[in-house]
Every structure is written in structure tokens, then in C-alpha cells.
Amino acid sequence: MPNISPIPAFNDNYIWLISNGNSAAVVDPGDAAPVARALAERSLTLDAILITHHHRDHTGGVKALLARWPEARLYAPAAEPMPAASGTALQEGDRLTLPSLGLELEVMAVPGHTLGHIAYHGQGLLFCGDTLFSGGCGRLFEGTPQQMHLSLSRLAALPEDTKVYCTHEYTQANLAFCHAVEPNNPELKKYLQNVAKLRQQGLPTLPSSIGLENAVNVFLRAHVPGVRAAAQHHAMAELNGDAEVFAALRRWKDDF
Template identity: 45%
Template sequence: MRLTALPAFQDNYIWALQTPDERTIFVDPGQAGPVFEAAAQGMQPAAVLLTHHHDDHIGGVAELRQRWPRLRVFAPVDERIALDCERVAEGDRVQSSGFDFSVMAVPGHTRSHIAYLGHGHLFCGDMLFSLGCGRMFEGTPAQMLASLKRMAALPPETLVCCGHEYTLANAVFARHVDPTNAALQRRQKEVQDMRSRSRPTVPAVLASELQCNPFLRTADAHIRDAVTTRLGQAPADEVEVFAELRRWKDGFRA
């Protein structure tokens, strides 16, 4: 299958996963325009997958449905997604036009956030980013950490398909926390090169994220030591490591 990152807004990506016969799943179309352009190039919309209710991820669906009234749309159970959707939750399967995804509940960024896993790809919306993670708008640190650990436990070759181009900024923070990490240094150089050529830095391979992303390494001594120095005392547990790391990132300025 062919994966394409369709740019939207300032830094969003709408993901398009395409079969050889051009049937295409679109993930989180906050704008309809990029999907229309992709369809004009031959991608045939088979279904839409939505990860959470934020408008920059769902705002284009109504317009897509005007053009393709029978287009299947899958979404989490959340009254804030006021669309005619097929609602899915933890453990459900999404099967459409030869595609097959399992649904994971990954609360933290929002209370009803879900991710879709299939064909070697993890469509994780705003929960997990390359070298970072989403803000906690509705979840708790314990929820967010548990969700990230579930994703971290997936096969290391999984391609992490997140909703925004944040990797370059995330790399700066990650290096601040973990300055001696050689794998992270290599990833930052790779990202700088990609962005200098206007290339997407995602999808990211999960194995790389496990080496480089501080939010997936909250049990690592280097991350714990950095948080200890910042707090002035040892964190009580891994949840406190994560919570302080997220607070640190929220206020970080390079």
C-alpha cells in the first residue's frame, strides 16, 4: 500500500493510505480541499477515519460527504463529533474496501481519542508525535502515560502516522532533556535535512521513537535524572516523570 501525507492548514497532515487499485482511506481530513485534489489525481475515497473531535481533524468531512454521500466515516464515540458516522471504540475492527484496522482507545489528549492500527501503520492523531506527544487537554497524566505505553508496545517496525509536522521543534526539546543521546542526535540531523527540503518527517518508525522520544522513555535513567534535576527531588514514580516532562514541554522555549 502507498502512504501519502497531504498537508493541511499550517502544519496538519491528512493521511491517505492507497491500495494498488487506488482505493484510499483518508485519516483526519480537517480540510476537504487536499482530499479533493488527491481524488483528482486518482485516489478513490473508500472511507474516512477520525481519531478525535478537534475541528482541524474533522472539519472537512461534511464537505466530503456532499460530494460522496455514501462515503463511510468512522469516528470515536463522542457527541462533539456531530456527523453521521459509524462509531467505533476499543477492540472494534474497521473493515472497508479491503482495509482492516483495529481500534485502540488512547485517552489523554482528549477523553475519547482513538488510534487505528492496520497494514503496519498506526494512525494516532494528536496522541503520539515523532519525538513528542500531544498536550493533555482532557486526560490525566496516568491516562496519557498508559496510552503511550500501549502504543510503545506495538511491533517496532510500525509506522507512526501522527497528525502534525512538529518533529523539528520536538527535537529541540528532546535534546534539551537528553543531550547525550546519539540516536536522538542523528534523528535531529535527519529531520533538519528533511525540513530543509520541505519533506515530511513522518511517518516515523516506532523503533526510532523508542530510542529518541523522551515521552516513550519515562522509565529510562537519563530521562528520570533530567526530571529529578528539574524538580529538585526524585519523582515518586513514572507517572510523575511523565507529568513533569509534559509540564516542562508546555512551557519550553528554545
């Protein structure tokens, strides 16, 4: 398996660096400078760039990186603007192989945060951009609550040991919201303590795992009676179905 490490960018972004020997790929490089430094420090050549969605903090470094490493291959969502002049457009069910990294990934369409958002998964790894966060999910800038609920449900159904590489260090704030919704969840309480220790040391809280997220992330737990009851109490309305519960949770979080 390749080595995967976070490159911090901006205030809270992570650009994921996937490396093996002399070669590397990066996921969602919003800024070229920290990527170039990390590659130089490790004497790595950039072979591939993987994009999950079109937002600038995920694509802003693409052109500069391709200018420096013109042989690198660019992969991006087919349903969104390509962040450079050339690249491979990907959609649901496509597969990409990165031979130098010994990695094969499948593409999942996960609309919600943006309409064309994709995720990459395979070999126990999930690069999910801004769809799923640890303890949270992305804001609905373009999609509907129903789309995001379906996207998250598909991710939640992946094997529980799948490692979750999302692209923002939002975990502590997300868990505060989860605790407001589900204050008696013992797994959540334990995770809150672990995350607090990591952040006190300045360490990343990621990757997470699908099993952990299913246990603590209220956006994956709309089917749980206590989560539904909390959402209904806050919304002061009867909620019919898990998608409506999710929508109420997302509105609650937007103002939390």
C-alpha cells in the first residue's frame, strides 16, 4: 500500500499526498506551493492529480502543478468544469489505475455539496472531498438534501474498515454539533476526547473510518430513533423519512 499523508493548506484544508518510492499523486490541491515543497522534501515526482469537485480551494493549484510536472495526469469530475486545459473526465463507475503507486480506485458520483462531486474509493481507501467529513458533511451549495442523503448513504455502506480521507479539519466543531444532537452516545463521547487530545497536540484527526462515522456522525444516523427525535424537536415538526431527518439536521447545523 502507498503512504498517505496530509499537506496542510489555507486555514483548514488537507491536500492528500499519496506516495510510493519516487512517485506521488495528490488529491484536491487547492494550493500548489505546499505541494511543491512536500514533493521536493521527499524527492518525489508528481504522477497524478485527483480532483473531487470544482471549488477553488480544491483546484487552485492544478495549473501551476501541471506547469511544473507536465507529465502528471489530471483526473476530475465529468459533470464539472475541468480545472486545466486537458485531463481525464470521470463519472460514476469509472476506474483509474495508478501503476506507479499500486493503486486502483473506483469513482462514485456523490452529488450534494456540488452537483458533479465525485469520490474515489478502493483498496480500503476513500477520498471523499467535501461530501463526508468526520462528524459532518458538506454544505448543500448546489444539490438537494435528498441527493446528499443518498450520497452519504452510499458511502456509509462501504466496508467499515474503509479509511476516510476528507479534505477539511472540521472534526472538533462537527462533533460539538453531533453531541448537541445525540448527547448520550458513548462512542461519540469517547471520540470527542480522542479528538481533543489530537488537536491539543496540533495533530490531524484524519483519516477516520466508515465504521467510526457510522457510530458517531449524526448525518449518517438519520435512521436512529434518538437522532430523529432530536431533529423533530429542533424543527418543531414531524419528519417523514430519513431524508427529511437529514435535511432538518443540515439546516440545524447551518445555524449551529
